Amino acid sequence: MRITRTARVGVAALALAFAATACGGDEATSASSSAESGKLTVGIKFDQPGLGLRTPDGSFSGFDVEVAKYVAGKLGVTPENITFKESPSAQRETLIENGEVDYIVATYSITDARKEKVDFAGPYFVAGQSLLVADGNTDITGPESLSGGKRLCSVSGSTPAQKVKDQYAQDVQLQEFDTYSACVEALRNGAVDAVTTDDIILAGYAAQYPGELKVVGEPFTEERYGIGLAKGDDETRTKINDAIDAMIEDGSWQKAFEDTVGPSGYPLPAQPTVDRY
Known part of the structure; x- marks a missing residue:
């Protein structure tokens, strides 16, 4: 069957469009782009009392949840437009790399090994x-x-x-x-x-x-909790760092801690300093 020049051009255009979709671009991996649509998917833990806990009625509570909601608000997304996704420790990098979450707030210690795969904003808390x-x-x-x-x-x-x-x-x-x-x-x-x-x-x-x-016993390490996001998403990392700073400065960080972790008797720690690497 003879293929006309017009048909060949059409096939080529479709191939290019498919390739662009498959490869994606910076926008596809940017949490800021998701926020502009008015919705975010955020990874948290579902089983950590005081930090990230799914309650029997299906709602979520904890310090990480409050941090996640505050950051989302600074990105322009209201709490009802956040979808929380369970993010077990072993799956966190994969969830980010696959684009299944926009960012993760899940007692996620910043390490050099993890920074090879994902980026971090923060820290927003320092534990041991x-x-x-x-x-x-x-x-x-x-x-x-x-x-x-x-x-x-x-x-x-x-x-x-x-x-x-x-x-x-x-x-x-x-x-x-x-x-x-x-x-x-x-x-x-x-x-x-x-x-x-x-x-x-x-x-x-x-x-x-x-x-x-x-x-x-006494804590025997220092664990700096960061907010994990896609590697190279510098725009969103800067916005989230700004949000963490704002949360600390306006008193929301301390209030969130006292409301969620405070009842356990864990003492209020020193406020963290954001590392803008």
């Missing part, structure tokens, strides 16, 4: 790694006391458990689950001896099970 144990436990007082083959639980895709093994207790038995709530259940059932992650996360679980669980 600690340990959660049963209330009656007197053997575990810090990371050094985990030696002797004690069973330690943390989450796949996070670094706390391996840090304990590498730096403090080489013979500790590591168990990794998908979520910290699963680790906490293992601790409550006696399947593990301790759970490790950041102190602010553990304080929420201790408050959820008063008289049953407790946080022990």
Whole structure:
């Protein structure tokens, strides 16, 4: 069958259009572009009391949730136009890289390894790694006391458990689950001896099970929580950094902390300084 010049031009134009769509562009990976449409998809944790928790009625509460909503507001998006998406630790970079979320506010520590895949605004909070144990436990007082083959639980895709093994207790038995709530259940059932992650996360679980669980020892790392977004989305990163600064300056940061984390007894920390790298 003979193909006319007009047909060939049409086919070529379609091919170019398809290629452009498939490859995408800066706009396709920009959270600012999503905000201009009036809607945002934001990644949070669904199982962290005081930080990111999905409640039985389907609503969301916690400090990370309040930070996410404040930032969205500064980007021009109202709370009812935010879709919250669960973002387990091991999936956070993938969710951002695949464009499934516009940004992530999920106790997401800024590390050099992660910055190879995604960008960060912030930090909006600085925490420290600690340990959660049963209330009656007197053997575990810090990371050094985990030696002797004690069973330690943390989450796949996070670094706390391996840090304990590498730096403090080489013979500790590591168990990794998908979520910290699963680790906490293992601790409550006696399947593990301790759970490790950041102190602010553990304080929420201790408050959820008063008289049953407790946080022990002093924090032994510094964890700078950032808001993760697509690599190279400099425009949005600047806007989010501005939003974090504004939240701190106008008192909303402190109020959000006191309303969400404060009831756990976790003390109000120093306000973070945004790193505009």
